[in-house]
Each structure stands twice: as C-alpha cells, then as structure tokens.
Amino acid sequence: MTAATQRRRRGRGVPAAAASLLAVLLTAACAATAGGGTTPAAPHRSAHPTAGLIDTQAADPIRIRVPSIGIDAPVDPLTVDAKGVLPAPTSFHRAGWWRAGPEPGERGAAVIVGHVDSYRGPAVFFRLPTMRTAAKILVDRADGSTVVFAEQRIERRPKDAFPTDSVYGRTADAQLRLITCGGRFDQVQRRYLDDVIVFARRIR
Template sequence: MPGSPRCGGRPLGRAAAALCLLFATVLAGCEPVATPPAPDPPPPAPSGSPSSATPSGEAQAAAPVRVRIPAIRVDAPVGPLDVDARNVLPPPDTNDGTGWWRAGPEPGERGPAVIAGHVDSYRGPAVFYRLRELRAGHLVHVDRADGSTVTFAVTQVERHAKDAFPTGRVYGDTSGPELRLITCGGEFDSRDRRYLDNVIVYARVQDGTP
C-alpha cells in the first residue's frame, strides 16, 4: 500500500505534498515491509495554518466512506490512513476494506486522491484482487460522508516494480480531480513473503459529477 509523508501539514498536502512520498507494501499478515527508494526532495513547505480549503481556494469535499467498482464487483468501505513514525502510510488493517490517504485530497477535489487495498492474504482474495482487470472507461464511484457520490472513469492501468514506483506520476499535482487505486501485483516472492510489483489504476472525474 502507498506510503505518503506529510510535508509540512495539510496545506502542502493535497497535491504539492505528494512529491515527498515513500511507498511501503505489506501483504496482509506477512512481513517484511518493502520500501522503494525515496523520491526527490520535496519543495519547501508553505507558511500558514492548516485550512479547510483546497489549494485552489475551493471548499473542501467530504471524506470518502465507500468505494464501488461495478466492473470488478467491489463495494467496500473506505477508512482514513495516516503516516506512521517512519513517514510511511500503512496498509488498511482489513482485507475487505480500503484506506484513503487522509493528508491528500478528498475524492472530487483537485489533485490525486489515493485509495489503497490488499490484493489477497493467506485466507484468499482481498478487496482489490481484481483491480488489474480494470480497463479505460470503467467507472469508480466514491461515496462521501455528506451523502454525495463522485464518479471517476478509469484512464489507465499500470504495473510497476516496487523499486521503480512512479511517485511523481501517482501523487503529483493534477489540473483537476483524479483518483489512484493501488494494490500489490506481479510475481509473489515466497522467500520474502511479498509481491514484487504494484498495480496502479488512474482515473479522472467524470464531467458533471460534483
């Protein structure tokens, strides 16, 4: 699952803070944690106090509470995730639910909202087991705490080795609201008990959705 430092707090968070991320992956119930090389140093943190407004000055959207992906039969809760003492975002603590990077944009705000989920565990397939099957045009619905729903359309699905994770592309600033869905993938290293790759889904908000 993705690791994401808070570079100076929430005002930088949203899109700009994303440039100083670490990435960690844990197969549910297994160790160790795999951490790719750190990305380039982040830009300086802006001064000022945290605000409920986005960098563009727009009102902050409500937090996500559920993600629905009809094409792969996903209908799962979304919980907030915060970085740990190592500045790495831990994976969700459940195989059936997902986790949202709380320091980043809420889904529907400008920038890349990031939701992560496990691919499987010793008990079998987990919430994002079929994530790799998504294709351009498939829809992702994110229900939010205020009762609203924002819909994204998949634009691309990629698989990258964990030591070549595209940090800037995943977490970098965008001109509009986007979504990233991330899980493990590729070959499973039975000796180290971990997958060697990550599956990353890129999606953009559909025109006309809030």
C-alpha cells in the first residue's frame, strides 16, 4: 500500500470518536499574539460515485490564487498531531490545507486555512472578508492542473459556535472552504473571537 493510499484511506474514513477529538483549524492562526481558536473536525465521510465537475483522485494543492483580492500564496499540507490538533500554517504568508480531507476538486468540502494578520501586519488571508460573491478562487495542484471555484457566500461565526455541519458536511459536488480569523480581537484572551468562512463551489 502506497503512502498516498494510506493517507486517502485515513482521510475518507474519520471515525466519529476521532472526529470529536480533532480541534481542527486556526490554533494560533490569526496573529502572532493571538491564540486563535479551534473549530470542530470534519464528520465522517463515505465514498460516493463521481459525476460532472468532480475528480475521482486529485493531486495535492500547492498554491491558492484569488485575483480579485490579491491573494497568491503557496499551500502546505497540515496534519493533525498526536492530540488531534491541526497546527496553524507555520508562515503568515502561506496557506494550509487540511490533508485528511478531500483534495480541492474531489467530491466534498476541501478546507484551506490561513492567518489574517501578525505582529508585522496583514497576513495571507487579510482580505478574505472583502471577497465579493462569485469571485474566482484558483487552486493550482501538484500535477500542473488548476481547479477553479466561485465564492457563494461568506459567513462570520463565533469560535464557540463554529458551523461544523455546513463546513464539513457531505456535498454532492466539489466544494471549497477558506477559513481565517475575524471579528473583535480580545486583548485579555489574546485571540480573535470569530472565524470568517468562505463557501465556494467548483465551476471548472
């Protein structure tokens, strides 16, 4: 069994018990001085037949581009640690892809996260809240292909009320979620109180 096959089997069958332990996304992911926050992990996914704009097996994402708001950044895979926590991207100017989920372009909701700022200033997803409806999101993949999504909506939710089902729930097509921190910065807790979530669907 190849490493890629092992990873895919792990990513497609996340047991409910394991999912409840995963504190996925944005742990310290919003500022150098911010604790960020955690969001629940994806629920169990099962395989579905593919049709239309869906790749049965897509290459890993390596870059994300949103021309309308000036995002053009490398994407690194993120893997949960022994405690079930997905670490934030190590760079404020690189995004991170939840490796256990779908590759962008496959059926389901692929998830890419990034910092909003740092002690030095704006970070990779600083302009994410300004994205307009239908804005194009391009994800370049390791095999040289590019998959294109269009933004459907943006939501801002409190970190303690993260919309797990709508972010990670099963989908009939290939979708994408972009996540960063937002809302008010709590000086006492040293973290942003909300998450900003972009919901997008594949268009080509």
